[in-house]
Amino acid sequence: MIGKRRTQTRKKIFAAFNHFQKPISVLELYSFLHKQVDLTSIYRNLELMKKTGGIIEIDFGDGKKRYELPKNHHHHLICESCGAVKDLKINDESIFNKTKDQGFLIKKHRLEFFGLCKNCQ
């Protein structure tokens, strides 16, 4: 069965997530690990962790995937100037109500805000 071995690589990757407070890209992870873990292995392990729920995939729409450890459901405020990311909790109920009479069965949703943080305004 795939994904069950506690390898050195997996320990390193998991540990790395605790050093970031924001969603991280594959390359950020790669750099953080001093390129001692091959990019391919990072990709494969992140994919695996994603499937098993160990991490959440986030998409900022800039062409690269990002990942973070599962926390309470939240969204993000992203600064388009400096890249700062701030978590934002929103009660989604008000949003979801509108989707109910559309015949769709909603599985997930994505909501992100882009703008300028305090420092960059």
Next chain:
Amino acid sequence: MIGKRRTQTRKKIFAAFNHFQKPISVLELYSFLHKQVDLTSIYRNLELMKKTGGIIEIDFGDGKKRYELPKNHHHHLICESCGAVKDLKINDESIFNKTKDQGFLIKKHRLEFFGLCKNCQ
């Protein structure tokens, strides 16, 4: 000044948008135009149209950009099985209220829903 000539290519691209009721990808556009317009030109013109407000860029998080003509502000319900897309109007006020005390100046936001349409459930 860039973007001011009414070329054949631009007429074709603009016309193509009227044949779709959903956000279209570059490749969909390319196919629709029977590959008679080079991919590069499509990319360049879409970028230009985006900057001048002629089209809106949409991101479904699947690694390819999509575009649609500007309509009233709305979001999308995307069927993960058949790819159907349904527009969804939502009053964003309730969402934005939460962002106001975060110090961020919000420029834009993205909200999309993923699930199964009526036919695919």
Next chain:
DNA sequence: ATTCTTGCAAAACGTTTGCAATCCG
């Protein structure tokens, strides 16, 4: 020992860039 996992190389994918040829006004 067996199977999972890794690294390397190469390819795939969407997109962008350089440049000479072409079109538009």
Next chain:
DNA sequence: CGGATTGCAAACGTTTTGCAAGAAT
């Protein structure tokens, strides 16, 4: 004519795949 626009080829950044060598149980 002169600058904007195009097509082609090549490069780019991110992600995926094939496969033999290596590590975990």
